[in-house]
Amino acid sequence: MKKLVLAGRVAAGLLVAGAVNAPVFADGTDAAFDPQALFAPLSLPHAPNAFRGGAGKPGPLFWQNRVDYAIQAEIDPATHTLRGDETITYTNHSPDALDVLWVQLDQNAYRRDSRGSLTSPRPRKDFTDGYQLDAVEVDGKPVHFLVDDTRLRVDLPQVLGGNGKQLKLRILYHYTVPGTWGGRTAVTPTKNGDIYEIAQWFPRMAVYDDLRGWDTLPYLGSEFYLEYGDIDYAVTVPWNYLVAGSGALTNAKDVLTSAQQQRLAQAAQSDATVMIRSPQEVNEPSSRPKQSGTLTWRFHMDHTRDVAFAASPAFVWDAARINLPDGKHSLAMSVYPVEGVGKDQWNRSTEYVKGAIEHFSSKWYPYPWPAAVNLGGHGAGMEYPGIVFDGYDDKGPMLFWITAHEIGHTWFPMIVGSDERRHAFMDEGFNTFIDVYASDAFNKGEFAPKRDSEYAPKGGNPVDEILPLLADPNAPTMMAPADSVSEKYRHSVSYFKGALGLVLLREQILGPERFDPAFRKYIATWAYHHPSPSDFFRFMSSEAGEDLSWWWRGWYLNNWQLDMGVSAASYVDNDPSKGAMVTLGSRQKLVMPATLRIDFADGTHEDERVPVEAWRQSVTPKLALHTSKRISKLTLDPDHKLPDADRSNNSYAMP
Structure with missing residues (x-):
């Protein structure tokens, strides 16, 4: 990078x-x-109104629906099957009465007949049957539903009124976890056992908002747009597995040995990395509280749009304290197989997680959750709230850069919940931007400057590296929908141009003394909400005290x-x-x-x-x-x- x-x-x-x-x-x-x-004069895509005002802030009539989940899941390693039983508490804060609900079924993207499979530029050889829905109930009664590709329409027997009315949607389901070809969610073999990297693993509510009602873009392989709420989830696995997941582990006494509980308590007070399960203990039955049957791991996460987890008998596990503003703390953790052990490898992962989060928290907005996990597995390089999936064979500067980048997604789009499926630059571009300064800050610039062949294909000055893209008549603008941007342009537009646009805005147009307070206030204002590009453009112009219409027009709306x-x-x-x-x-x-x-x-x-x-x-x-x-x-x-x-x-x- x-x-x-x-x-x-x-x-x-x-x-x-x-x-x-x-x-x-x-x-x-x-x-x-x-x-x-x-x-x-610049007309932005979304006009200001009572829901979203001219200053780029939520208006007096702004609303956002809420989704809370309670999920019980079980993994069967013999068949690579995940079974789930979820209850969704859906709160309709909109002024509209709803007669249907739309739910995202992202596992259906792995079906042979899915839109994503049929339109992918990379032909897939392996498939699953996607979600198998065993029951769909509303308030305890079966209801009619329709599955359409990666979407589920639930027909409500009675309309759900607006302004805070609730219902409970229960879905029983199962699916086959893809192999390593699954990418973001996969089963990865290691010499001490499989690693289950479990994401997009439960049916998730589609967003209903003031911009377009139900947002039901099919999942073609881009990223996500999700509602916020609290999530309780339980994962049942064989006795010899460790589970690392989003949020707080709430039953440590049931799933950890007394020694591991003591080590975790020590890590919560330590700036140095503490080993919770060492490489030597990986195959030791004594490193588990029981030696047969199954164990159920329970987690809770407040105010989140998603959760993910990883499970394996092969995990080495370490942790250290994260120091946050105002004397608060969180816990940095890493889980990885023995193949990742090494002084320039995953032994330093927790140090990287800790350093990146402390930097992002002090400079932009405090990290909000009790733990942050870096998983060494297949190497998808993928982010979820509270946990990121990286490659166990990553090492050296690349391990730092990929760790900081994926953890940086905590701020965009996990805290600031922009629509990744439509506006990738508000996700990847904003995150790549804050990565730049994290690389400079870590350990007195040990891994600065940030480099990666995908982001800087020619080496040298980044303002020169963007020139071929700006001169390319076929290059999309940053406002192009994510699914419309080919792989040829995905990194150069969404990541590199998106980040460079903010660097230029900060360093050359506004200056840090105006940009930084405005950007921090943007994050705080839209935390756990759904800003559009128009909201961002208006907010930064208003808060920075500068008419930036010309910059939005030339760099974002066009490729000038x-x-x-x-x-x-x-x-x-x-x-x-x-x-x-x-x-x-x-x-x-x-x-x-x-x-x-x-x-x-x-x-x-x-x-x-x-x-x-x-x-x-x-x-x-x-x-x-x-x-x-x-x-x-x-x-x-x-x-x-x-x-x-x-x-x-x-x-x-x-x-």
Whole structure:
């Protein structure tokens, strides 16, 4: 992964004159820049109303439905079958009466006839039968239902009124857990037993919101959009299995030995990693409280949109305390097979979890849950509330980067519940952005700068690496629905461009002193709610005190390029002591604030900040420099902070 930090701002000090010259550079090239297009009033996709206001905040009539789950599950290792019995308490806070409920059945994506299987660019050879629904009941009575691909429609015998009315939906089900080809949810073999990585494992309510009612996009393999509530779940597994899951383990005395309970208590007070079950204990029956039958592990998680877990007889387990703001604490934990043991491997995983969460919590918003688990398994690189799935063979810098990235998803979209299935940049882009600073902060920059071949395919300066994407006429915008973005563009658009857009906004447009408080307040305002892109755009403009319509239009709503330069310069009255006039130009549709470096003939230099307003009335703005010495050279963006398509015109030598 590539470091994206673009640091450095200089104070403005220019007089801008509105020029009426023809839109040309010195070489006569027609300029594509049109100030009337870039700075025109911006209509965002969702208009403000009483539900979502003009300042990007929830309005006075904002509502959000609530979903609480109670789930009992059992894994049969002989058949790789998971059986579940879930009761959903659904609270309809909307003003609408509902005559149906829609439920997501993501395991159906593994069926041979699923839309995802049929449209995947990577043909699948292995399939399951998806969810087998054994019973569907509302308030204790069987009801009619319809399964359509990865969606379940439950027909209600009586309408569910709005404004806080509730019902209980019970679903009994079972399915076959996919093998390693399942990706995000899989059974992974190791030399000491299988690892069950269990996600998307229970039918989950679809979101019903003020933007479009029921949000029932089929699951094609992108990510998720879920309601919030509390989840109690129990997992029954063979006696020799350990289970690590989202939330708090509520019956440790039933499933852990007394020694393991003591070690966990020690870890809760320790900044150093404490071994809960060592590699030497993995195959020892004495490391389990019983030696036959099954054990049921019980977990609880408050205010979450999902839970996931992992179960295996092969787990090594360690933990350490996480120090949070205001004297609060959580627990960092790692579970992994002996294949992952090593000083530059999973032995450091808990250190990475702890360091990343402490950084994210102090800089942006406190981590909200009692534990955070890093699972070393198949290597899906996938995030869920309170637990992430990574690869047991990851090591060195890559293990840190993947751990910090997946844990970073706690903030986007686990806390700020954006719609990943529609707006991937609000998930992957925002998270990749905060990763940049986490890499710089950890252990005095041990793994800085952040690098990854997928995010920085050419190496070097990230503002140059984005240039091929901006120049690609087939590249989608960041507003393109996630399912419409091909694998060719998925990382470059959603991750890299999404993150770089925030780096540029923070470092080059607003400055950290305005960006950071606004971004922190955005997270706090929309925590456990569902902001849209329009909400984010309005919120940041309002809180930062800047009309950013031009930036949202050029970088987010379009894929516009930037190519600014210095096209002419001359002394006032041919006298260096009277200052100079500088003419700028742009060959592309987007412009940005920029630093203009003035190199003087005596070897000194000054930096002046050119505000974006310089371009509001002219395609060739003229700048009055209040200098008194002979100038040798003028350079726009001398520190190479902007994604300028052609830097050959950024410098101008004075005669």
